[in-house]
Amino acid sequence: MSRIPRIVILGAGYGGIVTAIRLQKELNYNEADVTLVNKHDYHYITTHLHMPAAGTDKPENARVDILKLIDEFKVDFVKSTVTQIRPHEKKVILEDGTLSYDYLVVGLGGEPETFGIPGLKEHALNIRSINSVRFIREHIEYQFAKYKREPDRKDYLTFVIGGAGFTGIEFIGELADRIPALCKEFDVDPELVKIYNIEAAPTALPGFDPELVAYAMDVLEKKGITFKIGTAIKECTPEGVLVAGDEFIKAGTIIWTGGIRGNHMLDEAGFETMRGRIKVSEFLRSPQFDNIYIVGDCSIVMNDEGRPFPPTAQIATQQGEVCAYNLIASIRNTEPKTFKFTNKGVVASLGKRQAIGVVGSRKLKGNTAAMMKKIVDMRYLYIIGGIPLVIRKGRF
Numbered sequence: 204m205s206r207i208p209r210i211v212i213l214g215a216g217y218g219g220i221v222t223a224i225r226l227q228k229e230l231n232y233n234e235a236d237v238t239l240v241n242k243h244d245y246h247y248i249t250t251h252l253h254m255p256a257a258g259t260d261k262p263e264n265a266r267v268d269i270l271k272l273i274d275e276f277k278v279d280f281v282k283s284t285v286t287q288i289r290p291h292e293k294k295v296i297l298e299d300g301t302l303s304y305d306y307l308v309v310g311l312g313g314e315p316e317t318f319g320i321p322g323l324k325e326h327a328l329n330i331r332s333i334n335s336v337r338f339i340r341e342h343i344e345y346q347f348a349k350y351k352r353e354p355d356r357k358d359y360l361t362f363v364i365g366g367a368g369f370t371g372i373e374f375i376g377e378l379a380d381r382i383p384a385l386c387k388e389f390d391v392d393p394e395l396v397k398i399y400n401i402e403a404a405p406t407a408l409p410g411f412d413p414e415l416v417a418y419a420m421d422v423l424e425k426k427g428i429t430f431k432i433g434t435a436i437k438e439c440t441p442e443g444v445l446v447a448g449d450e451f452i453k454a455g456t457i458i459w460t461g462g463i464r465g466n467h468m469l470d471e472a473g474f475e476t477m478r479g480r481i482k483v484s485e486f487l488r489s490p491q492f493d494n495i496y497i498v499g500d501c502s503i504v505m506n507d508e509g510r511p512f513p514p515t516a517q518i519a520t521q522q523g524e525v526c527a528y529n530l531i532a533s534i535r536n537t538e539p540k541t542f543k544f545t546n547k548g549v550v551a552s553l554g555k556r557q558a559i560g561v562v563g564s565r566k567l568k569g570n571t572a573a574m575m576k577k578i579v580d581m582r583y584l585y586i587i588g589g590i591p592l593v594i595r596k597g598r599f
């Protein structure tokens with residue numbers, strides 16, 4: 204390859220943006236042409252989205268302009284939607300053009316996995332992007348307004364959240380905090396509002412420390428959440444959900460947080476996937492194409508027991524660092540680095556000043572865990588935008 208190698212990064216989520224930022228820092232002048240493609244001109248902080256979705260924070264606080272994070276002299280930013288990946292031709296097709304690459308990084312994030320449950324795809328909302336959370340926030344307020352016009356329709360005030368993983372639990376914590384303000388604004392008796400969290404697995408927050416899970420459920424039950432754990436959703440309709448035991452819960456709002464899969468374009472491109480995710484090599488490469496790296500929710504990395512790590516922002520960020528390193532190694536013909544995930548701790552928010560977490564061997568709960576969540580958030584802001592971004596976006 205005598206000309207300058209072209210690196211194309213698809214997606215400016217956690218994995219993609221960190222790859223781009225590391226490349227712009229480490230690459231020498233004219234060592235590679237780097238292009239970052241994203242469908243919006245902002246990066247969103249997905250781990251904050253449960254707040255604007257519930258209406259306890261503004262969507263603006265969960266987004267950062269991409270041009271504030273990258274140096275345009277070193278990375279070309281293309282605001283466009285990727286429609287196809289053609290790995291054999293080393294091309295990606297955008298809605299408005301085509302890009303050729305020598306090295307490709309796929310960081311397009313995940314998509315909701317509905318496990319074939321009828322009606323979920325059509326009738327449930329998902330917390331996935333700035334646009335989706337704007338919609339959810341407006342939808343929630345609209346249910347209160349509708350109830351005031353049709354007071355016999357109490358189901359407008361019923362909320363079903365499918366899935367008691369991280370996203371579901373963090374969202375119900377925020378929603379429960381928002382309800383008193385909404386009731387006040389719309390003159391609604393708070394007793395009429397029902398929030399159900401429905402989970403098919405035998406526990407909420409599977410994989411989390413059981414003592415902390417019990418604490419979280421206690422906190423959330425006191426905020427008015429009704430849990431239905433070990434209860435599968437069998438069908439979703441425009442009116443509500445049918446759950447195991449043939450109980451039908453009528454609800455004006457159904458939000459599905461119960462599963463995530465990789466981007467559908469990977470299957471369409473002929474990659475071997477497991478639910479749209481690619482089991483990457485130790486160097487984060489596609490096993491089929493040595494010049495394609497996969498980061499974040501589109502990838503699968505196995506733990507020491509041979510089970511996939513859950514897709515998280517933490518793992519995507521660490522992959523971004525190693526992916527950039529290995530791209531540079533490929534260009535310079537030096538040794539690549541093996542990716543090894545270092546778990547820096549996990550914290551789940553339960554709403555205002557409440558959280559649970561495990562950091563090292565320490566279990567945290569309550570306000571201490573909530574403070575730890577803020578530290579984790581600020582650390583990420585620091586990684587992508589340094590102190591100026593921490594000051595601008597960090598909520599102290």
Ligand SMILES: Cc1cc2nc3c(=O)[nH]c(=O)nc-3n(C[C@H](O)[C@H](O)[C@H](O)COP(=O)(O)OP(=O)(O)OC[C@H]3O[C@@H](n4cnc5c(N)ncnc54)[C@H](O)[C@@H]3O)c2cc1C
Nearest residue numbers: 214216217218242249284285311312499500514515516517
């Ligand atoms: C509400 C919520 C709370 C969460 N909380 C936590 C948490 O506390 N801790 C944690 O570690 N993880 C958390 N996660 C998981 C974490 O957010 C994801 O694992 C992480 O965002 C994955 O990063 P990624 O780089 O794969 O993709 P993403 O961050 O999802 O970014 C993908 C990017 O690709 C872009 N894109 C997608 N399709 C196209 C296309 N066709 N063309 C162009 N651009 C495209 C998107 O606009 C986006 O910018 C949470 C997730 C959610 C939804």
